[in-house]
Amino acid sequence: MKHPFDQAVAEHSAVVLRVCRAVLGPVEADDAWSETFLSALRAWPDLPDDANVRAWLVTVAHRKAIDVRRAQARGAVPVESLPDRPSWGDEQPGAALPDTELWAALAALPSKQRQCVAYHHVAGLPHAEVAAIVGGTAAASRRSAADGIATLRRTYLTKEVSTHV
Amino acid sequence: MSDNLIEQLAAPRPADAGAVAGAVAALRERLAGAASAQGLVDVAFRTVETPVGALLLAATEAGVVRVAYPAEGHEAVLESLSVAIGSRVLRDTRRFDDLCHQLDGYFAGQRRHFEVALDLRLAHGFRLEVLEHLRTIAYGATETYAAAAAASGRPKAVRAVGTACATNPLPLLVPCHRVVRSDGTMGGYLGGLPAKQLLLDLEAAA
Numbered sequence: 259m260k261h262p263f264d265q266a267v268a269e270h271s272a273v274v275l276r277v278c279r280a281v282l283g284p285v286e287a288d289d290a291w292s293e294t295f296l297s298a299l300r301a302w303p304d305l306p307d308d309a310n311v312r313a314w315l316v317t318v319a320h321r322k323a324i325d326v327r328r329a330q331a332r333g334a335v336p337v338e339s340l341p342d343r344p345s346w347g348d349e350q351p352g353a354a355l356p357d358t359e360l361w362a363a364l365a366a367l368p369s370k371q372r373q374c375v376a377y378h379h380v381a382g383l384p385h386a387e388v389a390a391i392v393g394g395t396a397a398a399s400r401r402s403a404a405d406g407i408a409t410l411r412r413t414y415l416t417k418e419v420s421t422h423v
Numbered sequence: 424m425s426d427n428l429i430e431q432l433a434a435p436r437p438a439d440a441g442a443v444a445g446a447v448a449a450l451r452e453r454l455a456g457a458a459s460a461q462g463l464v465d466v467a468f469r470t471v472e473t474p475v476g477a478l479l480l481a482a483t484e485a486g487v488v489r490v491a492y493p494a495e496g497h498e499a500v501l502e503s504l505s506v507a508i509g510s511r512v513l514r515d516t517r518r519f520d521d522l523c524h525q526l527d528g529y530f531a532g533q534r535r536h537f538e539v540a541l542d543l544r545l546a547h548g549f550r551l552e553v554l555e556h557l558r559t560i561a562y563g564a565t566e567t568y569a570a571a572a573a574a575s576g577r578p579k580a581v582r583a584v585g586t587a588c589a590t591n592p593l594p595l596l597v598p599c600h601r602v603v604r605s606d607g608t609m610g611g612y613l614g615g616l617p618a619k620q621l622l623l624d625l626e627a628a629a
Binding site: 271291302360375407 | 429432436439442443444446447450451457468501505509510511512513514
């Protein structure tokens, strides 16, 4: 890619952060976001000029999210990364973290459904591109996303309505 | 009827947009620090407000490589740096903390020269020789295009000196604003004549 990397950061950093939050939850999302953009920066000059940058970044974020989850499962989260992790309560005093309940509802979904909802509905990628990231067919990705949304309508939206009406 | 769930997945609620932007800003600053620590940045940059307009500051690991006035179009300048130097171009405000502090002092009339490493890789040949000469023109002094040509070793290359000034990749830091016409008028300036006038007045007053 001949264009400045910063354009990709400016344009896609917010959506990639929301994707990371949707897939990993708000706390691990920061590390996944940082790893995603560091890795993307490294690879940027070799990316073809006509690449779909958002889809590529979401693909990188998907791999980094898997790494974060694996590190967690092994209990091998690098110690030096912990103090850097912002505490949400400190960063937004008196304000609830955006969409906390939404991400909590997503966390309860099976991981394939959660990924398909995140990459299609949060990142806005077509089902075919979601399938290229998570594996399987576009039809299967569409079904996983639909199943996830159906569950969220029961678990999240009913709660939403009851608290806001 | 709108679909709240789908909308909320696609974008933060308007009330939350600021919190997301704040979190992203903090992460971008952290990214710039980590990327530069790992030597991954070809060109770091930031913009800074000054009395002569918003300046784009850009640097490689070797030093400041470009200063650009708004008239040059900051986006276009970043695109050209991306092609000429490398596309790992990343905003990094801390990289320029010291230079911004020096610029503040300069515009306050308290600083007469900049102590900053320069990367002159964007200038070549005679233009580079001219820039090297311009760096020796003292604060508050001016020199004619003809004198600068003579001092650069090619007394007949007056127009080429004008071109070297007009294409100076590091205005302010390489003081092309101190080069004026033989008739006492200012000549051109890549930052616009009001900027040149302001700089000359500033240096004359201090």
